[in-house]
Amino acid sequence: MEQVEVYLVRAFSIAGKGGNLAGVVLNADSLTEPQKQFIAKQVGVSETAFVSKSDKANFHVSFYTPTVEVDFCGHATLSSFWLLHHLQYIPAGRYRQETKAGVLAVDVALNGDVLMSQSLPTWFAEYSAQEIAPMLGIQPSLIAQTGLPIQTISTGLIDLMVPVPYGVLDCLEVDNDAITHFCQQHECVGFHVFEMNPPEAFYTASCRNFAPAVGIPEESATGSSSGALACYLHRHFGYQQAIFEQGRAMKMPSCLVTQLAIENGELTQVQVGGEGAFDRICYISI
Structure with a gap:
């Protein structure tokens, strides 16, 4: 041995x-x-x-x-x-x-x-709130009121970005079996659920990551998903830098710093650190 x-x-x-x-x-x-x-x-x-x-x-x-x-x-x-x-x-x-x-x-x-550094983003399919919300134990209208799409993105691994309103993140009731089935069917790793924080907050967004299909019911810090989320927030809000909080619900708080390089209007580098x-x-x- x-x-x-x-x-x-x-x-x-x-x-x-x-x-x-x-x-x-x-x-x-x-x-x-x-x-x-x-x-x-x-x-x-x-x-x-x-x-x-x-x-x-x-x-x-x-x-x-x-x-x-x-x-x-x-x-x-x-x-x-x-x-x-x-x-x-x-x-x-x-x-x-x-x-x-x-x-x-x-x-x-x-x-x-x-x-x-992570891979430059690859953008995949968008999904409806009616399809995704039941797997998180919330009403579709909550996701819809963010005005943001539910979309799979990869900067190394394919994750589903799911926006929820501020204050909802800690109230999720996750259906691991349903998420596993969805991820296997759509060839993605997990759900990266996030809420945008108030502008004066230290953290740009707070996040939770669920990847039961690969043996991870919930993860307290997900670097690959943070790179994908940084690209998502750049596309929708113009952010080049963002700081994410994750792991709060697990009592394992984590801080993830993201940084994007833009040249001539094109995204040229995705970085995540801590x-x-x-x-x-x-x-x-x-």
């Missing part, structure tokens, strides 16, 4: 607390895909990242939920590069990671904060 060392890191934490736990396995070159899936299931957090050597970038990173491999994971990317810097394997600077979503840039600040914090180490026998 071999013991695999798994670091648990709180991504998008606030002053070292809250955030979203990700597993990180370094020097994962010798692990097979079934072994990675087994480790991710045993660790039991929403995603575990496996960092290996790459011929195309500084690192190859693969991402596994407890039930399936996914093309990209924002909070596990942050956790991986924060950990590499924390352990002094890499200095501050710009790096490139090879993922199934492409080769993406990652910036590591002197204090260890990470700002990661801080990390060490949680613990666990060992998995394979």
